[in-house]
Amino acid sequence: MTTVSLRHARVRYGPVEALHGVTLAAPGPGLTLLLGRNGSGRTTALRALAGAVPLSGGAVVWDGTDVTHVPAYERARRGMCLVPERQAVFGSLTVRENLDLVAPGHDAALEAYPELRPLLDRRAGTLSGGEQRMLALSRALLARARVVLIDEPAQGMAPAVAARTYEVLAGLRACVVIAEQRLPxxxxxxxxxVYELRRGTVVFAGEAGELRRYLG
Known part of the structure; x- marks a missing residue:
């Protein structure tokens, strides 16, 4: 079991406050969804958990330990993996080289995304958006992280590949936190x-089934 949480977290971008005292907890193994429209704060909350943006108030807690001031690279070393929406792969490297940076053997990743096999010698920057997402997620699978933070994992994917992606993520023995505009x-x-954010605050917290009833 592992849990990452934000406690009364505030994040500022210059004069603008993006998170207004957000509190949420993501237990694992299991899925936690951060939902909201653009500008809701869902991506900022994800990045705050990873240490990619500093807090101006509140705390990030991981398994009972305050890691607010632990840098992102150290959180990664301890088993936290962030897959951002953009620039999640090294575009100048081949698909094979991107995977080899994480682990020399990439059979597990190619089992999840066999579409990447004929692309191993292609430069990642030449791939389509959906193919780059598959590569970014493959890197996360190879990392075998305890906490996986993903911003819009299925962006640009065909519906069948997107469904497979969520199946793979749901089956991970990890704390998986996904930021999406709406419930996939x-x-x-x-x-x-599920947490739904609006304008930097949490307006709903509960199970996925409860969200459907909440939305009517």
């Missing part, structure tokens, strides 16, 4: 903890 259809019947 593939996860509507999954057991998942």
């Amino acid at each position: 259809p593939a996860l509507r019947d999954r057991q998942a903890l």
Whole structure:
């Protein structure tokens, strides 16, 4: 078991406060979804958990330990993996080289995304958006992290590949936190903890089924 949480977290970008005292907890193994429109704070919350943006107030707690001032690279070393929405792969390297940076053997990643096999010698920067997402997620799978933070994992993917992606993420023995604009259809019947954010505050917290009733 592992849990990452924000406690009364505040994040500022210059004069603008993006998170207004957000409190949420993501237990694992399992899925936690951060939902909200652009500007809601969902991506900022994800990046705050990873240490990619500093807090101006509040705390980040991981398994009962305050890691607010632990840098992102140290959180990564301890088993936290962030897959951002953009610039999640090394565009100048080949697909094979991107995977080799994480682990020399990439059979597990190619089992999840066999579409990457014929692309191993292509430079990542020449891939389509969906192919780059598959590569970024493959890197995360190879990392075998205890906490996986992903911003819009299925962006640009075909529906069948997107459904497979959510299936893979739901099966990980890790604390998986996903930021999305809305609840993905593939996860509507999954057991998942859901937080909906609006304008930097949490307006709903509960199970996925409760969210459907909340939205009517």
